[in-house]
Amino acid sequence: MTVEDLKVVVFQVGTEEYAIPIQYVISIEKMEGITPIPHLPAYVKGIVKVRGELIPVIDFERVLYNRQIDNSDSIRLIVLHTEEMSLAVLVNEAKEIINIPQDKLKQVGLVAYQKTSYFTGVANLETRLITLIDPLLLIRSLEGIREIQEFMKSEKVK
Structure with missing residues (x-):
């Protein structure tokens, strides 16, 4: 691995593959123990306790495709930590950890589009596009996430 390689966790939402840089990923968990919380935005499945911390669970299928994720054994929670907050994203399948060479990364024109500002590039690999x-841009783009952050902070204090 060279310095220019980007190490990422690859996962599937819908039929597409996505990746998040490994430095944001705390763990990958099975989907269990999600507590629904009423009146949160539709993309929030609820909260889950991971390593003693309560964190919101975001249904990535809802965020990307505006439909609820189907329950299956392959569903995983990818627990992420950013400087703003921790959260878990619900994905169809967590596939692998790979290194993406810098020369395989392409910037996408969609970055300027506000709703997908969290897409920072596309890895153009031989047989797949990822x-x-x-995650930080994702958090900043989600409507209502500030209220959830405040709620999580108030829960921590108790």
Whole structure:
């Protein structure tokens, strides 16, 4: 692996592959123990306790395709940590950890489009295209996430 390689966790949402840089990923968990919380935005499945911390669970299928994720054994929670907050994203399948050479990364013109500003590039590999996601930009783009952050902070205090 060279310095220019980007190490990512690859996962599937719908039929597409996405990736998040490994430095944001705390763990990959089975989907269990999600507590639904009423009146949160539709993309929030609820909260889950991971390593003693309560974190919101975001249904990535809902965020990307506006439909609810189907329950199956392959569903995983990818637990992420950014400087703003921790969260878990619900994905169809967590596939692998790979290194993407810098020369295989292409910037996407969609970055300027506000709703997909968290897509930071596309890895153009031999047999597949993988869309890269910046979790911090994702958090900043989600409507209502500030209220959830405040709620999580108030829960931590108790």
